[in-house]
Every structure is written in C-alpha cells, then in structure tokens.
Amino acid sequence: MMEFLGHNFLRDITVLFFAVSGGLTLSGIIANLYRLLAGKPRSRSGTAVYYAVMVLAGASVLFENATRSYRKKDCSALAYGFAVAIVGYWCFILGMGVLAVAIHI
Numbered sequence: 001m002m003e004f005l006g007h008n009f010l011r012d013i014t015v016l017f018f019a020v021s022g023g024l025t026l027s028g029i030i031a032n033l034y035r036l037l038a039g040k041p042r043s044r045s046g047t048a049v050y051y052a053v054m055v056l057a058g059a060s061v062l063f064e065n066a067t068r069s070y071r072k073k074d075c076s077a078l079a080y081g082f083a084v085a086i087v088g089y090w091c092f093i094l095g096m097g098v099l100a101v102a103i104h105i
Contacts, residue, residue, distance in 0.1 A: 019095030024059060024087075026094050031057035059090040 034053050041047040054061065066083035069075040075083075 015099070016092070019099055020088060020091045021095070022098045023091030023094030023096075024063075026098055027057055027060035027091060031060040056094065059087050059094065062090075063087045 030053060034050075034057055038046075038049075038053075041050045062083060066075070066080055066087070070077070070080040
C-alpha cells in the first residue's frame with residue numbers, strides 16, 4: 001500500500017497534522033493573551049491593533065464562536081462544517097509559518 005501512496009505519504013500526513021495543531025495552538029495562545037492584556041478597542045489605533053492580532057488569533061476565535069453557535073442550534077451543520085474547514089486551512093497556514101520559523105532557527 002505504501003508504494004501506491006508514495007514513500008513520503010506518512011511524513012506528509014504527519015507534517016499536515018503537526019502544522020494544523022501548531023497553528024491552532026499559536027492562534028489560541030495569541031487570542032488568550034490578547035483577551036488578558038487588552039479590552040475592547042475604543043480608538044481607531046486600538047481597532048487597527050485588534051485587526052492585526054486577529055490575523056493570528058482569528059482561527060481560534062472563529063472556531064470558538066462557531067462551536068458555541070452550533071451547540072445553541074443557531075447554525076446548521078453545513079455552516080459549522082464550513083467554519084471548521086476555514087479554521088483548518090487557516091491553522092495549516094499559521095502552522096506552516098511556525099514550521100518555517102522553527103526550521104530556520
């Protein structure tokens with residue numbers, strides 16, 4: 001079976017899962033640090049900082065909000081699945097950035 005899938009298949013799957021989990025971890029850490037250190041943005045510069053932080057923390061926030069809405073039955077399973085797919089891709093991109101930084105250190 002390994003010959004059919006390629007000899008690097010398991011390594012690639014491992015990197016995929018590591019990147020997604022690393023991206024979600026980074027996103028969660030940034031989101032929680034922002035919640036601890038900052039409140040709601042009250043000025044124009046605060047809003048700019050909020051949007052800059054959400055580039056990294058947004059995946060965790062989106063996943064949390066989507067899960068909360070799904071549990072309350074405020075969104076459909078299809079909408080929840082779409083949100084989870086977006087979060088997965090977002091986390092993959094963040095995780096690949098983490099891996100690229102880790103390789104160069």
